[in-house]
Amino acid sequence: MNVGPIIKYYRTKKGWTQAELANKICSISHLSKIETNMYAANEETLALLLNKLELTLENERERMAGTGSKLQEFILSIFSLDHEQADQLYEELIQEQDYLASSDFVNLYHLYLYRYYCWKELEEEELRIHTMIQRIKTTFTNVEANIFTFFQAMTLVQQRNNEEAQKFFYDFLANPLPIGKYWLGEAYFQLANTHSKLNQPEAAFIYGRKSFDLFEEEANWKRQIHAQMILGINYMRLRLFSEAETLYKKLLRNTRLFFRDTYHPYVLVNYGVCLMHQKKYAEARGEIEKALKVLPSQTKKYTIALFCWIEIGWKAGLTNTEWNEKLKELHLLSLDLEDKLFFHFSVFYEKKQFSQQDAMEYAIKWLYPYLIKMKHYEKAEVIVKEITDYYSEQDDLIMTRHYYDEWRKLIDREKIYNENDL
Structure with a gap:
């Protein structure tokens, strides 16, 4: 623990000059070097400085350890997609930002804020903190540099630059630093995700399996479901429909029990697509209709489900009045989406x-x-x-x-x- 910057933090908080604190303890130049970590003071000098500030080294070590634990909880809540806890910890950390800026955790603090802002899609804050990181990255330890590599990869995923994101994730995984299972699980998951988006089912399946095992070990329920959905999609692409159907039935049960209003409708859609590929059109349509009843209209998720329903109807030869009405609905919804995928398909059909x-x-x-x-x-x-x-x-x-x-x-x-x- 570097005590010098902490001494400076408390000195400035009290409104003292260096001369006032150094008086009868050490020279001003000596104190200046201590505060900037240019000089390692002996225990006696540190004790005198801290005592004058009404502090003890033991208490500061405890506070520093507590701050480190809070930062760890913060990043793990982001990995676990726990918005409520992440938001609460963010507010607590912001209240301590001056102290953190003087601590050994200053770089991690800025890195974790960067990830939080990206996750929350707060573009102005993201740009501001990214500018700060560019200024301080020359001071990163190897671990901090590897964390920044990981976060850059996550940003590229959000920007849909999947090939470039994969390069950063591979660089991250190649670094033999003790990074923890949460980090490994997320890296494997994002590799599965990007390979899946690039329609590379074998690679997506392998990384999806690796990520699921780690998420299961860490009881990261939400990410377990996400990993299973990627596995189900790529089972289908590999034409392993029996395995996909077995997986989706488990997902349907668990999401109905624990995530009825969030993940369950999406699993219904994926299961419907799985049935469609097996030419079980009536069952497939039924699953999609369950999803359409609960998904909010005018949303992209609803539009995806609607498109799947139309696709099933076309394959089944059920292009009746209802089908045409829903095709018109798809076309109207597509006009408000930036991605013109559904617009082009509605015109095509x-x-x-x-x-x-x-x-x-x-x-x-x-x-x-x-x-x-x-x-x-x-x-x-x-x-x-x-x-x-x-x-x-x-x-x-x-x-x-x-x-x-x-x-x-x-x-x-x-x-x-x-x-x-x-």
């Missing part, structure tokens, strides 16, 4: 009802390029296969070959990851 040629022309010009641009690779595979089949039926060998090659690229990219890191 509308055209597909009346003209295969119009639908394919729209897919070629708008839908497929958008899916590639936004890295919706799983959906891109489905659409490019339809385009390939369309040109094949037209006996256009050149375009058939072109889009077949596009399809092959998407299939091959599922394997584009470093197997040595798994």
Whole structure:
């Protein structure tokens, strides 16, 4: 524990000059060096300085240890997605910011604030603290530098820069520092998440399994559910439908009991998609309808569920009046979303009802390029296969070959990851 900055903190809090504190104890220059950690004072000098400030070294060590524990609780509450506790601890830490700025935890304090602001999507505060971190990062220990690497990766995930985020997570995991199971579990989870978004199911499954085991060990319930949902999605992509269905049934039970208003509707949607892939259309539609009844309309989650319902109806050949009404609803909802995925699909399905040629022309010009641009690779595979089949039926060998090659690229990219890191 570096006592010098703490002495300076209490001295300035009392409004004393260095001369007033140093009087009859040591020289002013000596005190200045102690306060800036340029000189390690002997125990007798420290005791005299602290005594004059009405402090004891033992009490300060206890306070410092308590502050360190509070910081640890703060970051663990963020890892556990415990908003209430994180907010409470944040307010307590802010009240101690002057003391923290004088403590050994000053760098961790700023790093954890940065993660908190990113998590809460408080952009102004995030930018301010990031600027501060750029100024102090040359003072980071190896552990603090590795933590910053981790937080940079998390920020890249929020920005949907999944490939770049993976590089930072791999760098984080390559650093053999004692970082703790919460950190490892979250790193594995985010690697599973990014590989899943990039439609790389094997890598996503491996990291998802690793993260689940650690979350289970630490009783991190919310993240356990998130990891299981990623496992379920990638079971489906690997066409392991029996395993996916077994997993979703457990998730449905547990989320209905403990997370009925939060995670349960999303599990219903994923389970419905799993049933759709097995051509159990009536059951699939029923699960999606349960979700639609409880999800707030005008939200993206509701729009996702609605899109799944429409997709099931199309595959089942149930394009009746109700289906068309919901397609119009999807189109209207899509107009308010920044991501134009559902807008393009609503137009595509509308055209597909009346003209295969119009639908394919729209897919070629708008839908497929958008899916590639936004890295919706799983959906891109489905659409490019339809385009390939369309040109094949037209006996256009050149375009058939072109889009077949596009399809092959998407299939091959599922394997584009470093197997040595798994």
